[in-house]
Amino acid sequence: MTYKIGWNDPCPCGRGKKYKQCSANGPADFVEPERKGHAGAAERATAWLMTKHRKAVWDEMLKIRKDVAAYA
Incomplete structure (x- = not known):
């Protein structure tokens, strides 16, 4: 399942910047964030x-x- 990242949402790369300000915001660099359980x-x-x-x-x-x- 993929979802659309909003322009002001945190970048999924994990750098802590907004998507619009991140240098890794190209479509080739997108990796869906890992889903973590309760652990x-x-x-x-x-x-x-x-x-x-x-x-x-x-x-x-x-x-x-x-x-x-x-x-x-």
């Missing part, structure tokens, strides 16, 4: 959060550490 889902979600929302993740982690320290 490693938590690690992938954590990695995504750290790349997209690093400050919010760190703020929450510090808040949790302070809460744990208060109960100890």
Whole structure:
């Protein structure tokens, strides 16, 4: 099954750029992304959060550490 990549969608090459800004956006370079199951889902979600929302993740982690320290 193939799907159409939107101009502003992330490039499927994995470089993290928008399709329109990626140097590998020619039709010959397109490789359909690998479908991943549940194995490693938590690690992938954590990695995504750290790349997209690093400050919010760190703020929450510090808040949790302070809460744990208060109960100890």
